[in-house]
Amino acid sequence: MFENVDFVGGWKLYFSLSGILLLAGVIAIALGGLNLGIDFQGGAQFTVANAERQLSDAQIRAALPDEIAGESVITTLGENGYEIRTPVISGQQEQSQIRDSLSRAFEGEVSVTTVSPAFGQQLRNQALQAVVAALLIIVAFISFRFEFAFALAAMAALVHDILMTIGFYAIVGREVSLVTVVAVLTVLGYSIYDTIIIFDRIRENAPTVGYNRRRFDEMINRSIRQVVRRSIYTSVFTLIPITALLIFGESTLSDFAFALLVGIVAGTYSSIFIASPVLSLYKAWRAGKLKAARST
Amino acid sequence: MGSRRNNLIVLALVVVLLGVAAYFIFIKEPVTQSTQLGLDLQGGVSAQLKGSQSGGGKVTRSEIVQAADLIRQRIDRLGVAEPDVRVQSENQIVVQIPGVKNPDEVIRIIGSTAQLGFYQVLASDPSLMEGPQVVPADEVEKTEQDMEENLKDDDAYEKGKTKILFEETPTPKGDGISVVGYIVPENPGLTGDSLKQNGANVEFDQTTGKRIVSLQLTSEGGRQMGELTQQMLADAATSGEPARLAIALDQDIQSAPTVEEPLGQNISISNNGLPEGLPEDEAKQLETVLNTGALPVNMKVISETTVGPTLGLSSLKSGLLASLVGFGLVLLLLLVIYRALGIVADLALLIYALLLWGLIVIIPITVTLPGIAGIVLSIGVAADANVVIFERIKEEIRRGKTPRSAIQAGYDKGYRAILDGNITTLITAFILFALSSGSVRGFAVLLAIGVVLSMFTAIVITRALLGILSDRGIHLSPALMGVSKASIATAEQARVR
Numbered sequence: 001m002f003e004n005v006d007f008v009g010g011w012k013l014y015f016s017l018s019g020i021l022l023l024a025g026v027i028a029i030a031l032g033g034l035n036l037g038i039d040f041q042g043g044a045q046f047t048v049a050n051a052e053r054q055l056s057d058a059q060i061r062a063a064l065p066d067e068i069a070g071e072s073v074i075t076t077l078g079e080n081g082y083e084i085r086t087p088v089i090s091g092q093q094e095q096s097q098i099r100d101s102l103s104r105a106f107e108g109e110v111s112v113t114t115v116s117p118a119f120g121q122q123l124r125n126q127a128l129q130a131v132v133a134a135l136l137i138i139v140a141f142i143s144f145r146f147e148f149a150f151a152l153a154a155m156a157a158l159v160h161d162i163l164m165t166i167g168f169y170a171i172v173g174r175e176v177s178l179v180t181v182v183a184v185l186t187v188l189g190y191s192i193y194d195t196i197i198i199f200d201r202i203r204e205n206a207p208t209v210g211y212n213r214r215r216f217d218e219m220i221n222r223s224i225r226q227v228v229r230r231s232i233y234t235s236v237f238t239l240i241p242i243t244a245l246l247i248f249g250e251s252t253l254s255d256f257a258f259a260l261l262v263g264i265v266a267g268t269y270s271s272i273f274i275a276s277p278v279l280s281l282y283k284a285w286r287a288g289k290l291k292a293a294r295s296t
Numbered sequence: 297m298g299s300r301r302n303n304l305i306v307l308a309l310v311v312v313l314l315g316v317a318a319y320f321i322f323i324k325e326p327v328t329q330s331t332q333l334g335l336d337l338q339g340g341v342s343a344q345l346k347g348s349q350s351g352g353g354k355v356t357r358s359e360i361v362q363a364a365d366l367i368r369q370r371i372d373r374l375g376v377a378e379p380d381v382r383v384q385s386e387n388q389i390v391v392q393i394p395g396v397k398n399p400d401e402v403i404r405i406i407g408s409t410a411q412l413g414f415y416q417v418l419a420s421d422p423s424l425m426e427g428p429q430v431v432p433a434d435e436v437e438k439t440e441q442d443m444e445e446n447l448k449d450d451d452a453y454e455k456g457k458t459k460i461l462f463e464e465t466p467t468p469k470g471d472g473i474s475v476v477g478y479i480v481p482e483n484p485g486l487t488g489d490s491l492k493q494n495g496a497n498v499e500f501d502q503t504t505g506k507r508i509v510s511l512q513l514t515s516e517g518g519r520q521m522g523e524l525t526q527q528m529l530a531d532a533a534t535s536g537e538p539a540r541l542a543i544a545l546d547q548d549i550q551s552a553p554t555v556e557e558p559l560g561q562n563i564s565i566s567n568n569g570l571p572e573g574l575p576e577d578e579a580k581q582l583e584t585v586l587n588t589g590a591l592p593v594n595m596k597v598i599s600e601t602t603v604g605p606t607l608g609l610s611s612l613k614s615g616l617l618a619s620l621v622g623f624g625l626v627l628l629l630l631l632v633i634y635r636a637l638g639i640v641a642d643l644a645l646l647i648y649a650l651l652l653w654g655l656i657v658i659i660p661i662t663v664t665l666p667g668i669a670g671i672v673l674s675i676g677v678a679a680d681a682n683v684v685i686f687e688r689i690k691e692e693i694r695r696g697k698t699p700r701s702a703i704q705a706g707y708d709k710g711y712r713a714i715l716d717g718n719i720t721t722l723i724t725a726f727i728l729f730a731l732s733s734g735s736v737r738g739f740a741v742l743l744a745i746g747v748v749l750s751m752f753t754a755i756v757i758t759r760a761l762l763g764i765l766s767d768r769g770i771h772l773s774p775a776l777m778g779v780s781k782a783s784i785a786t787a788e789q790a791r792v793r
């Protein structure tokens with residue numbers, strides 16, 4: 001498969017392709033496209049299941065107290081489900097009043113989730129910590145099992161995948177919640193797995209002595225060709241159940257599946273078209289530096 | 297690849313494991329009860345509370361453990377089924393209660409510090425003379441702010457030594473809430489410590505027949521109460537205003553009766569405004585929180601989730617549907633791509649699924665919505681372990697090896713890649729577990745178990761199955777394993793080149 005593709009030599013093309021998508025994501029984020037859910041900024045979320053009555057946006061807002069009606073975000077879930085996200089509600093009593101009022105308006109069951117702003121901040125910090133910790137530990141693990149050059153290349157691929165996932169989230173405007181962070185971390189684990197399979201083959205094929213850029217790049221290309229079929233199959237095998245989640249799952253599950261879908265496609269792409277060229281470029285740069293050092 | 301005997305032993309072991317899993321899933325309990333479902337799938341209340349000291353000091357570990365214990369006792373008194381109360385971090389507690397009908401009441405009971413205080417009323421809101429102010433519910437806050445401004449001008453108010461507390465009571469007609477403000481000393485004359493064990497009881501007043509909560513004090517408490525009320529009566533005699541005793545719970549005045557004569561060990565909280573006295577559920581709540589005692593620290597609800605049974609059921613259904621469809625398609629695709637090897641892989645995946653379910657029931661792991669996502673993802677991971685090895689086997693066949701030695705080589709070489717790959721996934725799962733809470737942890741646990749189990753199925757079970765298949769003299773042609781003649785030819789050419 002891909003007998004004639006130069007995975008390493010064509011890096012300028014592959015990098016710019018990713019670059020354009022990443023730029024689009026960054027622009028979307030800059031334009032405020034990132035839709036932070038109550039998990040991270042505090043607030044309340046009312047979920048209506050099995051509503052007997054279908055209400056219009058205005059009718060729903062009429063059922064809410066004036067001070068929060070304007071700032072609430074209403075989304076529909078399936079045929080007779082609704083999700084209403086409001087800013088922080090001051091008291092327990094007010095919250096039960098809103099729930100009762102919604103329950104009366106819809107004639108359906110209303111579930112509530114509230115998160116205080118302080119707790120939202122805590123969740124945000126924990127999420128950031130988790131992502132950074134995951135990156136560092138994975139780099140340490142690869143440096144230990146392979147060598148630093150591989151770790152650096154893997155890191156580049158991971159950062160690419162994270163940015164890609166978040167960028168797409170901003171572009172489509174899906175709600176970012178705790179589950180999104182879980183998905184991003186899962187993507188990290190998945191993408192690194194994919195990269196490791198390729199690196200493992202490069203390690204196996206690598207000559208023990210001497211470095212020659214042409215030979216090394218040729219070897220990388222050969223290694224990728226040997227495992228690329230597996231990479232694609234694996235993505236397909238993982239994407240099938242995830243697509244099922246995206247289609248059949250409701251709110252939380254479908255958000256989770258969306259992040260995984262983007263992340264896994266990005267992860268498969270990056271382990272072939274980002275990680276390996278970075279490895280080659282870094283090796284060449286190092287060799288050039290060593291040579292320069294020796295000649296002086 | 298081990299002898300045929302070894303392979304048979306492995307398979308026999310797998311059959312035993314399957315039997316054990318099936319026993320726990322289907323026979324020991326009905327299948328609908330054997331798997332523990334999280335609150336997001338069966339409905340219920342989950343609340344996360346954060347402890348803090350009134351003065352802003354640090355909350356100790358023992359205080360938070362004690363608070364969790366008291367909260368558990370309170371929920372037990374409510375008679376709610378199987379509450380789960382856990383200390384989460386140094387100052388947080390997570391409470392989970394499945395299937396509750398009145399979530400708001402439960403949250404109020406578990407979250408109130410329940411610090412009881414008896415205060416001498418130094419001055420009250422002047423409007424009390426011509427009956428308390430009645431306002432609609434959403435104006436209570438504003439009214440209290442206005443009252444506070446007025447009361448601060450009163451001679452009795454002295455910043456730091458006194459404070460202003462409010463009594464809010466719904467009117468009998470239900471047309472509003474009556475609000476009264478009182479100036480009381482900063483520190484209560486008596487606290488809940490002077491309450492006898494189980495000293496709070498819902499009763500009916502003998503003369504008026506109204507519902508009250510009677511409080512029995514310890515003998516020391518009774519003595520102190522006597523002193524306090526005597527002092528109050530003396531003060532009242534000089535000022536000419538009636539002596540009032542404010543009974544406050546967590547800085548909210550429950551009632552402020554006029555004291556006619558010194559009180560002893562028996563006090564009561566009443567509400568004379570309503571025809572029935574204290575409303576029934578309110579009286580019950582008071583009894584519960586007072587008898588379990590005050591929490592050692594203030595607990596604030598920082599996050600709360602109430603899931604109705606309908607929403608839970610629909611989440612469960614959609615999650616199950618998605619997993620089944622995904623699983624079915626994966627099985628089908630494995631067959632299409634790998635033919636004979638695919639049958640083996642499918643069998644291994646089915647075994648994997650049943651063993652995973654068995655582990656979930658036996659350990660037991662509570663299955664939540666993110667947990668289902670973890671399971672679905674682990675199906676992909678499990679299929680992948682087979683893909684890595686099969687691709688390697690096919691590659692070896694293209695190089696001209698016999699099926700038997702190709703299988704051998706596929707395992708030997710694919711093993712290392714699977715191990716490294718799965719270790720990184722495990723690292724992610726552990727990080728998730730360590731740095732998160734609640735339902736995310738459920739995802740991490742299921743992902744980790746899924747990964748370990750998938751390695752077991754791919755390396756042990758699939759291997760034994762393939763070993764037996766190639767041993768039995770069944771001729772596995774390259775085509776049966778999904779390797780086309782053309783690809784063998786290409787590989788040969790590449791080698792020659």
